[in-house]
Amino acid sequence: xxxxxxxxxxxxxxxxxxxxxxxxxxxxxxxxxxxxxxxxxxxxxxxxxxxxxxxxxxxxxxxxxxxxxxxxxxxxxxxxxxxxxxxxxxxxxxxxxxxxxxxxxxxxxxxxxxxxxxxxxxxxxxxxxxxxxxxxxxxxxxxxxxxxxxxxxxxxxxxxxxxxxxxxxxxxxxxxxxxxxxxxxxxxxxxxxxxxxxxxxxxxxxxxxxxxxxxxxxxxxxxxxxxxxxxxxxxxxxxxxxxxxxxxxxxxxxxxxxxxxxxxxxxxxxxxxxxxxxxx
Amino acid sequence: xxxxxxxxxxxxxxxxxxxxxxxxxxxxxxxxxxxxxxxxxxxxxxxxxxxxxxxxxxxxxxxxxxxxxxxxxxxxxxxxxxxxxxxxxxxxxxxxxxxxxxxxxxxxxxxxxxxxxxxxxxxxxxxxxxxxxxxxxxxxxxxxxxxxxxxxxxxxxxxxxxxxxxxxxxxxxxxxxxxxxxxxxxxxxxxxxxxxxxxxxxxxxxxxxxxxxxxxxxxxxxxxxxxxxxxxxxxxxxxxxxxxxxxxxxxxxxxxxxxxxxxxxxxxxxxxxxxxxxxxxxxxxxxxxxxxxxxxxxxxxxxxxxxxxxxxxxxxxxxxxxxxxxxxxxxxxxxxxxxxxxxxxxxxxxxxxxxxxxxxxxxxxxxxxxxxxxxxxxxxxxxxxxxxxxxxxxxxxxxxxxxxxxxxxxxxxxxxxxxxxxxxxxxxxxxxxxxxxxxxxxxxxxxxxxxxxxxxxxxxxxxxxxxxxxxxxxxxxxxxxxxxxxxxxxxxxxxxxxxxxxxxxxxxxxxxxxxxxxxxxxxxxxxxxxxxxxxxxxxxxxxxxxxxxxxxxxxxxxxxxxxxxxxxxxxxxxxxxxxxxxxxxxxxxxxxxxxxxxxxxxxx
Numbered sequence: 001x002x003x004x005x006x007x008x009x010x011x012x013x014x015x016x017x018x019x020x021x022x023x024x025x026x027x028x029x030x031x032x033x034x035x036x037x038x039x040x041x042x043x044x045x046x047x048x049x050x051x052x053x054x055x056x057x058x059x060x061x062x063x064x065x066x067x068x069x070x071x072x073x074x075x076x077x078x079x080x081x082x083x084x085x086x087x088x089x090x091x092x093x094x095x096x097x098x099x100x101x102x103x104x105x106x107x108x109x110x111x112x113x114x115x116x117x118x119x120x121x122x123x124x125x126x127x128x129x130x131x132x133x134x135x136x137x138x139x140x141x142x143x144x145x146x147x148x149x150x151x152x153x154x155x156x157x158x159x160x161x162x163x164x165x166x167x168x169x170x171x172x173x174x175x176x177x178x179x180x181x182x183x184x185x186x187x188x189x190x191x192x193x194x195x196x197x198x199x200x201x202x203x204x205x206x207x208x209x210x211x212x213x214x215x216x217x218x219x220x221x222x223x224x225x226x227x228x229x230x231x232x233x234x235x236x237x238x239x240x241x242x243x244x245x246x247x248x249x250x251x252x253x254x255x256x257x258x259x260x261x262x263x264x265x266x267x268x269x270x271x272x273x274x275x276x277x278x279x280x
Numbered sequence: 281x282x283x284x285x286x287x288x289x290x291x292x293x294x295x296x297x298x299x300x301x302x303x304x305x306x307x308x309x310x311x312x313x314x315x316x317x318x319x320x321x322x323x324x325x326x327x328x329x330x331x332x333x334x335x336x337x338x339x340x341x342x343x344x345x346x347x348x349x350x351x352x353x354x355x356x357x358x359x360x361x362x363x364x365x366x367x368x369x370x371x372x373x374x375x376x377x378x379x380x381x382x383x384x385x386x387x388x389x390x391x392x393x394x395x396x397x398x399x400x401x402x403x404x405x406x407x408x409x410x411x412x413x414x415x416x417x418x419x420x421x422x423x424x425x426x427x428x429x430x431x432x433x434x435x436x437x438x439x440x441x442x443x444x445x446x447x448x449x450x451x452x453x454x455x456x457x458x459x460x461x462x463x464x465x466x467x468x469x470x471x472x473x474x475x476x477x478x479x480x481x482x483x484x485x486x487x488x489x490x491x492x493x494x495x496x497x498x499x500x501x502x503x504x505x506x507x508x509x510x511x512x513x514x515x516x517x518x519x520x521x522x523x524x525x526x527x528x529x530x531x532x533x534x535x536x537x538x539x540x541x542x543x544x545x546x547x548x549x550x551x552x553x554x555x556x557x558x559x560x561x562x563x564x565x566x567x568x569x570x571x572x573x574x575x576x577x578x579x580x581x582x583x584x585x586x587x588x589x590x591x592x593x594x595x596x597x598x599x600x601x602x603x604x605x606x607x608x609x610x611x612x613x614x615x616x617x618x619x620x621x622x623x624x625x626x627x628x629x630x631x632x633x634x635x636x637x638x639x640x641x642x643x644x645x646x647x648x649x650x651x652x653x654x655x656x657x658x659x660x661x662x663x664x665x666x667x668x669x670x671x672x673x674x675x676x677x678x679x680x681x682x683x684x685x686x687x688x689x690x691x692x693x694x695x696x697x698x699x700x701x702x703x704x705x706x707x708x709x710x711x712x713x714x715x716x717x718x719x720x721x722x723x724x725x726x727x728x729x730x731x732x733x734x735x736x737x738x739x740x741x742x743x744x745x746x747x748x749x750x751x752x753x754x755x756x757x758x759x760x761x762x763x764x765x766x767x768x769x770x771x772x773x774x775x776x777x778x779x780x781x782x783x784x785x786x787x788x789x790x791x792x793x794x795x796x797x798x799x800x801x802x803x804x805x806x807x808x809x810x811x812x813x814x815x816x817x818x819x820x821x822x823x824x825x826x827x828x829x830x831x832x833x834x835x836x837x838x839x840x841x842x843x844x845x846x847x848x849x850x851x852x853x854x855x856x857x858x859x860x861x862x863x864x865x866x867x868x869x870x871x872x873x874x875x876x877x878x879x880x881x882x883x884x
Contacts, residue, residue, distance in 0.1 A: 015869070017876070018873030019876055056868065056869075060862055062865065063861065063869055112847075113657060113848060115862060116847035116862060144826060147826070
């Protein structure tokens with residue numbers, strides 16, 4: 001029996017631009033979706049369809065106007081708890097019980113502090129661009145992320161090493177300043193920070209777009225491995241071949257709505273022309 | 281015939297010739313005033329009591345204070361001895377004695393054993409002072425804090441609050457920079473474990489003689505109009521670190537050229553020889569009129585300097601335990617108790633904070649902060665963003681206590697489990713909060729640091745305020761902190777005023793974290809620095825916050841600072857909180873017009 005992990009109900013988002021006389025730009029017009037544990041769901045659609053906005057609304061990088069984002073925790077109701085190590089004394093553990101609603105958390109209404117704690121531990125988000133602080137090395141950046149997820153000492157160092165090696169980042173680059181890295185290298189550092197000791201739910205926004213075929217292959221292997229670790233993934237890809245390869249299900253978005261969904265084979269066939277055009 | 285005997289004869293002859301009383305040197309009312317002040321001083325050992333000082337017929341600095349005490353407490357039955365620099369036959373001593381004898385009609389003596397009142401400057405007699413005797417010391421500087429604080433009011437505050445960390449820092453500085461204590465005369469002492477006192481310019485040699493003494497000591501400064509006292513059997517302890525022993529002046533192998541004494545306070549004379557400072561004692565030794573065994577027991581031999589001990593004072597080392605103590609420092613999260621006794625999440629809670637600058641003639645009322653509320657939990661950082669004049673710094677200053685809020689509450693988990701409103705505390709209690717509970721890093725390092733002392737000394741100030749009294753522990757902790765904030769250790773003993781802006785800010789951060797505070801307020805921590813230095817400091821702060829369980833409030837007009845350091849933020853505009861949210865959300869998806877403008881400005 002699979003367990004639900006994320007339910008999105010009628011999510012809406014628009015932007016009011018006060019600098020432009022209050023002009024309103026609609027982004028999401030009521031998106032609903034459902035994700036189960038271990039599923040890898042891809043979102044396809046042309047630019048401006050709202051794919052990234054959707055991911056950002058889920059992680060609350062954007063504040064949705066309306067709708068619900070329900071994160072189902074694997075609490076006592078779900079039976080077994082995930083075997084991931086919980087943060088020790090260093091970081092207060094996030095307890096879903098402390099959140100109204102018990103084992104299911106409504107993210108759009110969650111207070112900022114709880115949301116900040118939940119981020120990176122229960123939900124991970126990998127944006128297209130690396131946002132490492134100044135003077136931060138790849139090793140340091142990924143280590144921070146690992147520590148945030150409760151890994152400590154040598155365990156954390158080891159996990160960081162595995163993630164960076166798995167993504168093919170040469171070891172001599174681990175200690176350099178992130179600002180000297182190439183675009184592809186940055187994207188891999190970013191991805192490594194996302195998948196090191198992965199949380200139960202990962203949101204990936206075009207995680208391999210800047211990678212050459214060789215490194216893309218390595219990254220995809222790492223992403224594929226996530227599903228086998230029981231991590232649920234919701235990801236945006238532009239490349240149809242990648243969707244066919246890694247996704248168990250695909251959602252097609254257009255103009256802020258989900259217009260179709262199904263297995264990659266069936267859905268991509270149907271929307272082939274429009275999607276290939278968008279990807280090209 | 282000695283000089284004194286000749287003068288005595290002159291006195292006698294003159295008195296007989298005129299057969300009339302001496303002119304009144306001090307009126308009865310003045311005497312009563314001095315006696316009252318002396319009694320108050322005895323009642324509060326070491327505390328400086330102000331009094332209405334009278335003009336005396338001696339030059340200022342020549343003992344007008346001591347003279348007033350002696351004239352006020354003395355009478356016909358007394359026998360007075362006056363010492364100047366250990367010598368009762370110096371010009372000043374002789375003149376004062378004549379004046380006193382003439383004014384009181386009392387006897388004079390050179391023999392300490394016969395005296396009931398000994399007025400002195402620079403020395404306590406080498407012979408033992410006895411029960412019933414009064415030692416009157418003329419004081420050139422009454423305020424022991426004067427060398428570290430020029431403001432009289434601030435000195436008074438420090439005495440009132442027993443806040444003597446600055447004097448400890450001065451001691452630290454002498455040891456760290458000079459390798460030894462160089463303060464000679466007027467070495468600061470703690471009287472009765474409460475008041476810091478300047479014991480007039482007696483040498484360190486004489487300090488132990490004040491401790492649990494049998495005699496009464498009254499000290500008076502005529503021009504400062506201050507009287508203070510050490511009653512008999514009162515503990516008097518030199519200010520000294522637990523692990524750096526107090527030392528008296530002593531040259532190994534020295535002995536008096538005249539009497540051969542080795543256990544007296546000796547002064548060097550020409551040719552590399554030494555003489556007893558106390559002329560009376562020296563003469564009595566030569567006439568075998570002393571109790572040598574008793575004196576040997578009184579001599580402060582246990583405080584003779586030990587050169588070998590000084591070797592380690594200037595070394596800088598960071599021990600591994602100190603290093604580790606930094607990273608796990610503040611591991612215990614501290615949160616408040618709610619009304620029902622349950623643990624709250626926050627370490628700092630601000631509710632309804634309002635600051636109104638009232639209108640006055642020519643200016644209208646300004647609401648600098650209106651109903652600002654937030655709380656911060658351990659290992660969480662909250663940003664307050666806004667342009668100049670938005671009220672963000674006002675909020676910060678009200679929390680710190682630099683300004684008085686018009687309304688609202690501030691609670692700290694570290695203060696009575698959060699049940700007490702910080703605004704209800706008096707100023708001294710609020711100042712104490714700053715030592716270990718609530719630390720601040722200012723935009724301008726000169727607000728948080730003393731630019732005139734070393735980097736290590738600045739950190740020592742916070743540590744000594746928190747009660748640290750072991751020099752080596754203070755030094756090692758300071759070194760570990762400076763190493764952590766990437767200040768080169770070979771600059772630890774350099775004056776902060778010589779540091780670059782970035783280095784100063786690093787020292788300020790180290791100082792703020794020295795006592796593992798539970799709440800840290802950062803006020804524009806990188807604003808005064810140029811871009812590359814600011815990035816380094818920002819990065820350091822990010823690391824420091826990540827490895828601690830501290831609750832942090834970051835006030836800045838700079839979005840990038842707030843983004844780098846915080847998870848949550850509030851946007852302030854004209855004293856109002858206009859928007860709150862997750863920091864990245866405020867930047868990516870600002871809702872209010874003002875926030876959008878701010879973000880647009882930050883992006884461009």
